[in-house]
Amino acid sequence: METIFSLLVALFFTGGIYLMLSRHLIRILLGVVLFSNAVNLLIFTNGRLTHAVPPIISPDLMTPAGPVANPLPQALILTAIVISFSFFSFLLVVAYRAYQDLGTDDTEEMRVAEPANEAPPPMGY
């Protein structure tokens, strides 16, 4: 089970990174979404997979009856999902604003902060 998940995680990473290496903002954004899913699955698989029941204790017991799914990665991922969504929205808005102000979605042409052929700094004291 972990084997096939490792493969899937590898695939998620490959797809995400390939998109992030692109020059176009929207593809980079899509890549970020794939990347965060990849990370979440990585953490999830790290906590070992089980078909067992969710980590919920039945009302008449004090501890889970049998083996349950590992609760710790789930707690980590749950907040991670919400945060990566916030992050994704933020990137989306940044890309949107950059497109509005610069008129391009090509990172190659976004050279306001680091212009090409920048003059050297003054050499005096």
Next chain:
Amino acid sequence: MQRGTFLTFIVLLLPLLGAALAPLLTRWAGGKAGWLLAIVPSLVFLHFLGMLGMVSEGQPITGGFDWIPSLGVRFSWLLDGLSLTFALLISGIGTLILIYAGGYLDGHPQQGRFFSFILLFMGAMLGLVVSDSFLMLFVFWELTSITSFLLIGFDHEREASRRAALQALLVTGLGGLSLLAGLLVVTQATGFNDLSTLLGSGDALRSSPLYMAAFVLVLGGAFTKSAQFPFHFWLPNAMEAPTPVSAYLHSATMVKAGVYLLMRLNPVMGDTAAWETVLPLFGGTTLLVGTLLAVRQTDLKLMLAYTTVASLGLLVMLTGFGSELAVEAAVLYLIAHSLFKGALFMVAGLLDHETGTRDVTALGGLRKAMPITFAAALLAALSMGGLPLFFGFLAKEEIYAALGFGNGWAALATLVAVAGNSLMFAVAFAVALKPFIGAERKTPKQAHEGPVSLWLGPLVLALAGLLAGLASGWVHAGFSSPMASAVAGRAVEVTISTVPHIGMALLLSAVTVGLGIAAYLSLGTLRGGMAALLTTIGWGPDRGFDQFVRGMLHASVGVTRIVQNGRMDTYMTVTFVCVAAVLLVPMILFGEFPAVPVFPDLQLHEWAIILMAVIGIGAVVYAKSRLVAIVSLGIQGLAVALLFMLFGAPDLSFTQFMIETLSVVILALVMTRLRLALSDHRPLGQKLFDMSVAGLCGAGFGLLLLKVTQQPFNDALSQFFNAYSRTIAHGRNVVNVIIVDFRGFDTLGEIAVVMITGLAILALIRIRAKPDAGKAKEIGR
């Protein structure tokens, strides 16, 4: 804390307090504030004077308190003969300098700032000489470099000032780092991190294998600070500072910090072959180079500055010899030098202030117009020239007594000392005699005697040089002997007096004076010769500094162009190539590949969901239209949600499902409004390269995950949460209990992030495009 300890601490803080008050006082009282502010160092002086009795009996005073107890760092001080003499010189001369600066910069718009800086320096310098712990020593050492930077660059609107300030900061600052390393090595070698224990440790440092490293690093600090050849060039340039600074920092106090350090460490570091070779060698070279360069100058301050370099060289040379007499000579010369050089610098400033020029060839016949100045100058020059009755005479006698009876090495040093001293004699009188005698010259300003604040300082210091010579018995008992004992590391009695004693020393003194008079008379010829020589050489460390700085700038520009070329895809590629390397290289190097996995045994619906995820990823990557991209993004997200559901994580599944829905909605909203290109414009070669980088990263993560999951699993933490979720946190949903209870503080941080992101997005959307957005577009293209 005892009362005395507390009082000393307050006294050490006093100059800093004065620095804070100085701008206010100056706004209120103008140049007269110098008199008021002089109270601060005079109080410091009186406090330390009160310790003289105890210290001169050979009882060092220590005190302090824990600063960072967990690291064993203390704020502690050590006052023995050496520190106390320095402290008294700093506060005593400081008092006169403040009065002098009040007159010298009277009416200057930034006078308040000047007072502030110089008091800050005073605090730093006092801290430096009384420091016991290494860390404190280093901190104050660097503080003197920084305040010196501020003072040299005081006239910051001139480029020469800025250059000199930066030069001094770089040279002494780098030396400071070397000192820090040296002190750390000393701590490593001996286990001590303060001076008082180190000084009591005898041969511990000398016998350590780390001795050479510590020696070289400490010298790096001392030689840069005390302007030893080839680091001497910053000191003459520092003459760009207002004259009170030159008189105080660059003759009497700060530049002696390096000498102080060497003297301080002499008992534990000296008396080795390296010490007795390197120090005299560098010191002697510095002495010769300094005096020769001094002769070449016509500017009064520069002449004095080069003789200061020479005097520092002489001090280092004497400290290096380390014999009892040499130590005594160094101590006497140090005290004498502080007095006469401070006085002469102030005289030079006074001449500049009253006549408008400091060019020695443009001055003459001022003895009638400025009689008091003349008297002060003459007294100081007599001491510098080492004529009988003056304290400088004692110092010189002792120097010759120390050097004159040696063989080989010492004989060479004697020659160097005689040559250096006679040239210094010539320069002293060139500064103190030439401008006052002969025919009157026309100067930019009509010369007349300066106000009392300007001549008080030089006169007092010059007279002190005479009185100290006359009352040498007291001075020796109070200062010279305790200080020499501290430097030598054992009780030493200085006995020399002004009564001439026929012998080798007197003979050498006479030779020096004779040569000096000859040099004084032929100064013009010497100056021309030196100028011609220097033109022939052409290159010097000063120009080397310029080349160094420019080279650094060019190198930085070049490196920046490469590593920060402004192309996003370069940054991303570098990042992910590194990620792939970090993941794969150790695996390959150590052969830690995962075992060949067993083929997974999954049920049909599980296969279906995984296939769905794979198709989703593929479709996102190859999507040619917006709609396809959005929909396939939703598909892979849904597949992930379903996988969470299948493997016992309903909470995750719901969250993922909601988030995917919202993402698709938001993405659709933004993308319908933007004509963002979706198609990939990368050339094929680039695509293949990116694909292999991505593939390697993916493979790295996959293999790592496989390897990890093949290791035995430690589920202690998960068991803890399962066991205690209901029993102590009263919740049956373990995941939720972890989020809101066990790890509630984390969650608090996370919701704060959500909140901040919301605010940031709101701000981004609210900010309207500025009218000149078109301009940004131009730059962008």
Next chain:
Amino acid sequence: MRTLIFRTAAPFITALMLLLSVFVLLRGHNDPGGGFIGGLIAVAAFAVQGIAFGVPVVRRAIYFHPMAIAGSGLLLAALSGVLSYAFAVPYLSGLWSAPSLFGVTVDVSTVLFFDIGVYLVVVGGITSIALSLEEREDG
């Protein structure tokens, strides 16, 4: 999107989803659910309403500015930990009490308030994001 059917159904869907979100929030401690999920359901409800009737309607309906809701949520979550000081336990330690209201025992805990804080932050923060992006379409 603003078809008649959708506009007729939207208020009911929204109301039901909001109810569901509160339900999911409150049962979260014992069954699947909790502040994060509940909050997201509420956001989806507002998004549906916004698509059907436009953002101004939603803004009027929730009355407070979404970021104000988020802020109060963060404050509530942070304050729920302050009570710990009164009992000399570390910040954010869960404190429980089971008062009897009208003969029914109700579990009241600081943890519940913390979870409500999480819910409010998610509702406020993400609604704010979604609404501001939707709004641009109109303007």
